[in-house]
Amino acid sequence: xxxxxxxxxxxxxxxxxxxxxxxxxxxWARRLCDRHEGIGGDGVLVYRLDGPLVHMRLLNADGSxxxxxxxxxxxxxxxxxxxxxxxxxxxxxxxxxxxxxxxAALSPTRxxxxxxxxxxxxxxxxxxxxxxxxxxxxxxxxxxxxxxTVRITATSLGNPHCAVFMEAPPDDALLAALxxxxxxxxxxxxxxxxxxxxxxxxxxxxxxxxERGVGYTRASGTGAASAAVAAILNGLAESPxxxxxxxxxxxxxxxxxxxxxxxxxxxxxxxxxxxx
Numbered sequence: 001x002x003x004x005x006x007x008x009x010x011x012x013x014x015x016x017x018x019x020x021x022x023x024x025x026x027x028w029a030r031r032l033c034d035r036h037e038g039i040g041g042d043g044v045l046v047y048r049l050d051g052p053l054v055h056m057r058l059l060n061a062d063g064s065x066x067x068x069x070x071x072x073x074x075x076x077x078x079x080x081x082x083x084x085x086x087x088x089x090x091x092x093x094x095x096x097x098x099x100x101x102x103x104a105a106l107s108p109t110r111x112x113x114x115x116x117x118x119x120x121x122x123x124x125x126x127x128x129x130x131x132x133x134x135x136x137x138x139x140x141x142x143x144x145x146x147x148x149t150v151r152i153t154a155t156s157l158g159n160p161h162c163a164v165f166m167e168a169p170p171d172d173a174l175l176a177a178l179x180x181x182x183x184x185x186x187x188x189x190x191x192x193x194x195x196x197x198x199x200x201x202x203x204x205x206x207x208x209x210x211e212r213g214v215g216y217t218r219a220s221g222t223g224a225a226s227a228a229v230a231a232i233l234n235g236l237a238e239s240p241x242x243x244x245x246x247x248x249x250x251x252x253x254x255x256x257x258x259x260x261x262x263x264x265x266x267x268x269x270x271x272x273x274x275x276x
Contacts, residue, residue: 001276003032004079005039005269008071010218010247012269014041015079018048018055026063031276033061039274042214045072047080054080055093060213068094068158070117070221070250074266077101078111082268096158109268117222117260120229121156129154129162130187139233145181152182153230157222157260160192160212163230169198169208172216179210193220195227204242205231218247225260228252 004015014032033041043066044059056076058066066072073092080086081103088103102114121127123136131138138154152162162182170178179194194210207227209220217223224243231237232254240253250264 001274003274004271006075006079006266008074008219008221008264008266009245011071011220012041013072013075014039014044015076016044016046018046029059029063042217043069043072045076047076049085053091053093054086062213064213066213068096068222070115070225070262071219073099073115074113074264077103077113078266079268110265112265114263117157117225117262119258120260127154127156127160128189130189137233143185143187145185146177153233155226155229157225159222160188160190161195161223161226162192163195163197163227165197169206170196175208175210175216183210183212193223195223197227197231199231199236202238205237206244208246219245221262224250225252225262229254229260
């Protein structure tokens with residue numbers, strides 16, 4: 001099985017063409033993502049070319065379906081342009097819907113990609129969040145977790161997110177202590193990705209991530225966009241917003257309605273053959 005490896009700000013993916021791969025197998029995805037006995041990655045992107053589109057399915061490192069990944073979309077978009085299969089402006093078709101992209105080469109292996117991530121979903125039913133009464137937007141909601149209470153703002157960009165605003169970025173221990181139970185909290189029937197957000201200025205956020213089905217990641221595309229949306233909804237930021245992740249920065253634009261747009265870099269690392 002041929003594969004390629006790419007990353008967006010340290011959020012890394014294994015790109016596999018649809019076909020001979022057992023892409024429905026959670027066990028297969030977990031094996032590929034294993035960093036000691038596999039290729040190593042935060043997820044597997046199974047792709048299929050279809051005229052002017054490239055279809056993408058994401059499997060998280062734990063084998064679960066991930067719906068969509070902003071960094072994954074950019075990695076795949078750069079790869080199909082690198083291979084000459086599609087032009088710089090094309091569409092990545094994801095399970096939640098189309099994601100138009102514009103790819104610009106920075107070097108033979110590094111690319112900057114503008115992505116239209118679609119509209120932010122803000123209602124509790126669409127995210128989803130299992131609140132006693134429907135709410136839109138889901139802003140500053142208290143949640144009991146880890147023996148205390150945090151306040152979350154929930155959003156979706158095709159996958160569920162919740163943001164927790166903090167006075168300083170959490171260390172690794174606090175990230176795991178809050179991220180793991182929030183991911184599987186009863187409020188989130190499809191689990192959730194978690195962003196820990198420190199507001200540096202109205203146009204800059206410092207964010208750390210706990211991703212559903214993965215755990216700690218150095219960056220998250222939809223997570224960075226959701227953090228920016230959450231900060232704007234809370235009156236703490238205004239567009240455009242630079243989101244500084246552990247692995248680098250992503251730039252997000254959102255006017256309060258309509259599509260969320262994001263610019264970030266990716267790197268294509270290598271191709272190979274999997275014997276497993």
